[in-house]
Amino acid sequence: MRFDAITIKDIATALGLSKSTVSRALRDSHEISPETKKLIRAYAEEHNYRPNPIALSLKEKRSRSIGIVVCEIANSFFSQVINGIESIAYDRGYNVIISQTHESFEREMIGLNYLSSRSVDGLLISVSAETKNFDHLKSLQNKGLPIVFFDRVANDIKTHKVTVDNFTGSYNATTHLIENGFARIASISLSQHSFITQGRLNGYKKALSDHHIPIDEDLIRYCAHGGLFYEELEKEMNALFMLKQRPDAIFASSDKITMGVLRYFKSNGIRVPNDIAVVGFSNSETTDLLQPSLTVVKQPAFEMGKIATEMLINIMEANRAVKVFENRVLPAELVVRDSSVKRTVELLNN
Amino acid sequence: MRFDAITIKDIATALGLSKSTVSRALRDSHEISPETKKLIRAYAEEHNYRPNPIALSLKEKRSRSIGIVVCEIANSFFSQVINGIESIAYDRGYNVIISQTHESFEREMIGLNYLSSRSVDGLLISVSAETKNFDHLKSLQNKGLPIVFFDRVANDIKTHKVTVDNFTGSYNATTHLIENGFARIASISLSQHSFITQGRLNGYKKALSDHHIPIDEDLIRYCAHGGLFYEELEKEMNALFMLKQRPDAIFASSDKITMGVLRYFKSNGIRVPNDIAVVGFSNSETTDLLQPSLTVVKQPAFEMGKIATEMLINIMEANRAVKVFENRVLPAELVVRDSSVKRTVELLNN
DNA sequence: TTGTAAGCGTTATCAG
DNA sequence: CTGATAACGCTTACAA
Numbered sequence: 001m002r003f004d005a006i007t008i009k010d011i012a013t014a015l016g017l018s019k020s021t022v023s024r025a026l027r028d029s030h031e032i033s034p035e036t037k038k039l040i041r042a043y044a045e046e047h048n049y050r051p052n053p054i055a056l057s058l059k060e061k062r063s064r065s066i067g068i069v070v071c072e073i074a075n076s077f078f079s080q081v082i083n084g085i086e087s088i089a090y091d092r093g094y095n096v097i098i099s100q101t102h103e104s105f106e107r108e109m110i111g112l113n114y115l116s117s118r119s120v121d122g123l124l125i126s127v128s129a130e131t132k133n134f135d136h137l138k139s140l141q142n143k144g145l146p147i148v149f150f151d152r153v154a155n156d157i158k159t160h161k162v163t164v165d166n167f168t169g170s171y172n173a174t175t176h177l178i179e180n181g182f183a184r185i186a187s188i189s190l191s192q193h194s195f196i197t198q199g200r201l202n203g204y205k206k207a208l209s210d211h212h213i214p215i216d217e218d219l220i221r222y223c224a225h226g227g228l229f230y231e232e233l234e235k236e237m238n239a240l241f242m243l244k245q246r247p248d249a250i251f252a253s254s255d256k257i258t259m260g261v262l263r264y265f266k267s268n269g270i271r272v273p274n275d276i277a278v279v280g281f282s283n284s285e286t287t288d289l290l291q292p293s294l295t296v297v298k299q300p301a302f303e304m305g306k307i308a309t310e311m312l313i314n315i316m317e318a319n320r321a322v323k324v325f326e327n328r329v330l331p332a333e334l335v336v337r338d339s340s341v342k343r344t345v346e347l348l349n350n
Numbered sequence: 351m352r353f354d355a356i357t358i359k360d361i362a363t364a365l366g367l368s369k370s371t372v373s374r375a376l377r378d379s380h381e382i383s384p385e386t387k388k389l390i391r392a393y394a395e396e397h398n399y400r401p402n403p404i405a406l407s408l409k410e411k412r413s414r415s416i417g418i419v420v421c422e423i424a425n426s427f428f429s430q431v432i433n434g435i436e437s438i439a440y441d442r443g444y445n446v447i448i449s450q451t452h453e454s455f456e457r458e459m460i461g462l463n464y465l466s467s468r469s470v471d472g473l474l475i476s477v478s479a480e481t482k483n484f485d486h487l488k489s490l491q492n493k494g495l496p497i498v499f500f501d502r503v504a505n506d507i508k509t510h511k512v513t514v515d516n517f518t519g520s521y522n523a524t525t526h527l528i529e530n531g532f533a534r535i536a537s538i539s540l541s542q543h544s545f546i547t548q549g550r551l552n553g554y555k556k557a558l559s560d561h562h563i564p565i566d567e568d569l570i571r572y573c574a575h576g577g578l579f580y581e582e583l584e585k586e587m588n589a590l591f592m593l594k595q596r597p598d599a600i601f602a603s604s605d606k607i608t609m610g611v612l613r614y615f616k617s618n619g620i621r622v623p624n625d626i627a628v629v630g631f632s633n634s635e636t637t638d639l640l641q642p643s644l645t646v647v648k649q650p651a652f653e654m655g656k657i658a659t660e661m662l663i664n665i666m667e668a669n670r671a672v673k674v675f676e677n678r679v680l681p682a683e684l685v686v687r688d689s690s691v692k693r694t695v696e697l698l699n700n
Numbered sequence: 701t702t703g704t705a706a707g708c709g710t711t712a713t714c715a716g
Numbered sequence: 717c718t719g720a721t722a723a724c725g726c727t728t729a730c731a732a
Contacts (some may be wrong), residue, residue: 005493007725018703023727033701050467054407058708063404074429074635082423086450095464098437098448114445117400143355219719262639285424286634289612291641357709368719372716373711381717406725 006047011122015043026051034265039331048195056060057119064097066312067115069125069228071103077255077301078126081150084305085124092313094121101128103228109136116140122312124305125277126151129191129226146315150308151299153195155280160302160311162328165198169332170203170295173251173279176295178211182249182277186219186240189253190226192288197222198254219247227257237264249273249340252280278339281332292338356397365393376401381473407469408437415445416662417465419475421453422575427605427633428476431500434655435474442663444471446454458646466490470660472660474667476501479541479576494643496665500658501649503545510661512654512678516546519647519682520553523601523629528561528647530691532599532627536569536590538583540576540602545571549601550631569597571700577607585615599623602630612640628689631682643686651678 008026012019015278017040025040029347032040042051057063066089070078080218082098089096097120099111108128123145125137134154141147141157143298150162178281187204189197221236240247250259258280265272272278272292279295287294308326315322362372367390375382375390375397380678382390394397407413416439420428432448437690439446447470449461458478465473473495475487484504489506492496500512527535537554539547555565571586587610591598608630615622622628622642629645637644667671 005725008727009725019726020704020728021702023725024702026726031701036701052408052469052725053467054404054469055708056727057724058402058408058710058724059581059728061708070427073423073432074426076424079422079424079429083450095447097445100433117403119402119404167419257637259636262636266639284636286612286636286640289609289641290636290639291614291643302463312406358711369709370711370720371718373709375717377711381704386717402709405724408708408726409710409712437732476727483711689715 004091005052006049007052009320011040011043011047011049011143041195061119061325062121063121065097066095066309067123067125068096068098069101069108069111069115069123069127069191070098071101071126071228072256073098073100075255076285077151077299080283081126081303081305081308084302084304084307085309088306088309088313092309094313099212104127104286105130105132112140116143116145116215120145121228122146122316124148124150124308129224129228130192132193132312133193148182148308148312150304151196155195156332158325160308160315160325160328162191162308162311162330163196163199164299164332165207165329166199166332167203169281169299169334170251170253171202171207172332173205173245173295173297174204174338175211177249177251177277177279177340178207178213180277182218182340183213184245184247185213185251186221186225186247187251188221188236188240188251190221190222190257190259191224196325197253199219205253218243219263223257225255227260230260230263233257233260234264237261241268241270247276248272249279250278252278255280255282255284257295258282258294259284262294270298272339273342276303277342279334279340287335296335296336297335297337300333304330307316356394356399357400357402358399361390361393361397361399362572363391376498391399393515398516411469411548412471413469413575415470416659417462417470417475418446418448418471419451419458419461419465419473419477420453421476421478421578422606423448423450426604427501427649428560430633430651430656431476431658434652434654434657435659436672437652438620438656438659440664442659444663446509453479453576455480462490466493466495470495472496472498472662473534474498474500474655476526476664477504479544479574479578481544482541491601496662498662498665500654501546505545508675509657510665510675510678512658512661513546514649514654515681516549516680516682517556519631519649519684520550520601520603521557522553522555522582522661522684523645523647524557525561526602526686527627527690528557528563529627530627532690533563534566534569534595534597535563535599535601536571536597537585537601537603538570538571538573538590538607541574542572554601557667568593575655576604580610580613583607583610584614591618592618597626599627599629602628603631604634605630605634607643608632608646609634612644622689623692627692629684637685638687640689645687646685648683648685650683 008019009024013021022040025037071077084314148160152159185313223232225232227233252261282296283301358369361577362369372390376385423429446457451458498510503511558565561590573582575582577583632646635647
């Protein structure tokens with residue numbers, strides 16, 4: 001496909017045929033005689049002919065590629081989603097191009113610009129923690145770009161969406177803490193305006209009120225940059241630990257934040273779960289190896305990627321404009337481990 | 351850039367000029383009068399004109415994109431490398447397309463096929479654990495595709511390479527274990543033929559022999575698939591623990607394998623470092639939070655990505671064929687934590 | 701059944 | 717200073 005790439009034209013001249021004949025033969029058109037076909041295909045095979053996808057894109061005005069926008073591929077949740085996306089996309093003949101925002105709105109814009117200029121045929125996006133305004137996405141959609149949101153969605157854009165049941169996930173996690181004897185439960189999450197924060201916070205609050213525990217706004221903290229910078233998280237944690245009444249448990253609502261919380265405890269000599277219990281959203285594959293093993297709310301990330309991609313391809317390949325959109329909500333799973341259960345003396349030595 | 355994308359032709363007809371004039375004005379050619387330029391640029395600006403990169407690629411026979419092949423983006427080491435790659439690539443006006451092998455030779459071939467057919471202008475690759483034969487890469491290179499290897503390189507392909515000093519990294523890790531009183535040190539690494547296994551194993555062996563410890567081949571194990579499947583690793587670990595003389599320390603030579611080893615110990619109730627000490631190659635950002643905190647050999651992943659990309663772009667943009675290649679070796683850092691140091695009684699309770 | 705020509709968006713060459 | 721034309725690789729009316 002490079003310097004010496006063979007083209008249809010080359011085949012045509014070599015065989016003394018026309019470009020169109022060759023093109024048709026290669027696409028197995030019925031209007032080409034079997035012998036000619038055979039001849040052409042043999043030659044193409046022998047010379048390892050590969051159609052030039054760039055020329056095709058130009059002609060067909062589509063690239064057979066899907067753009068993905070996530071904050072960080074280093075985040076287990078997102079890398080699992082990406083694997084799900086790829087598993088479907090490749091089967092359906094699409095390739096994916098990944099763009100990272102690193103939780104920055106500006107980077108999101110740049111990435112989006114690139115992807116759309118690069119003529120992706122569709123977009124799968126989980127917006128950055130900083131993103132409050134969705135006009136840029138609306139405008140892309142208005143220009144005809146099919147978009148499907150996953151995880152961090154834009155409420156007011158009409159399209160397919162795949163999310164996890166943030167409310168129930170948090171509700172269960174919080175309830176679990178309450179049932180294990182914790183009552184001053186703090187919450188630390190992404191930026192306040194974020195879609196997932198809303199759901200997760202509501203689940204947390206509902207669990208508290210269902211158990212007649214008053215909601216203390218001092219215990220509810222946010223990280224505007226998703227805890228991508230440790231300092232951001234540290235500030236919030238410090239605030240929490242300066243309270244006259246310290247929390248006895250903490251519910252962390254994203255992978256990055258959960259790890260930051262543990263790091264904070266470690267560097268400040270705060271022991272889990274003795275001094276404070278922890279439950280966090282996380283899809284990391286090593287949470288069971290942590291000290292102590294971590295109770296997590298786990299999302300079906302791979303599944304989410306698959307579903308989002310199927311939805312997207314459905315829009316892309318639809319003959320008429322899709323008007324009715326689906327809002328798919330997947331269950332989150334609570335995995336109970338040691339970080340959220342009061343230790344008995346026996347366990348101390350392990 | 352989609353359905354309603356404005357083109358040079360549109361501008362030309364709207365302004366009653368020719369395509370060439372518009373094209374030239376947009377590229378700020380000196381042969382266009384200031385007024386015409388102004389007019390055209392104003393119109394282009396107003397209508398948000400963006401050159402179509404696909405048309406450009408077709409014309410220029412290059413896509414301004416770089417292909418990346420790694421085993422898994424979920425692996426911290428590789429996601430850090432990718433961030434390094436992006437940091438340079440975007441600055442120099444290149445975009446990146448990522449392909450994952452999941453340690454499979456077949457997938458590597460498929461990905462490579464895609465990337466080359468997609469006309470990437472250059473390739474950055476760390477081969478899969480299964481890859482023993484490099485003919486496919488040689489042939490791509492012969493077709494004119496610039497390639498730079500990082501981390502897992504192909505020895506017999508002549509091009510730039512960036513690796514870490516695997517030998518010294520392992521030597522230091524092993525020496526550290528020896529100096530801390532361990533003598534039956536096992537090694538578990540990627541497939542035997544892999545470039546990095548060779549270096550890491552040699553460092554391990556040299557450290558042993560420098561300290562007059564005999565090399566016991568029973569203690570040297572390999573994971574042909576890089577420990578991507580836990581069962582693979584479990585088998586090797588079982589073999590190790592079936593020995594009459596069990597190892598008292600283990601040196602794990604990749605991120606995935608290191609985590610697998612810890613998981614093995616955890617599920618078999620083997621305590622670290624009491625029952626066995628552990629040092630492993632890892633770039634994971636949570637190794638300090640593990641139980642116990644993990645002593646690691648850490649690679650300058652981001653740096654490696656940056657350097658590899660600079661090298662690649664140098665080849666791609668060179669006016670004459672590059673004949674002299676560089677083999678850059680970066681230092682690995684040993685981070686000593688608890689998993690490799692015999693515990694005193696005081697430490698037991700934390 | 702096969703060939704010719706136009707077009708996708710762009711730039712380069714050559715005229716004017 | 718500006719315009720017409722060809723070319724990149726491919727598909728597809730339309731002609732033959």
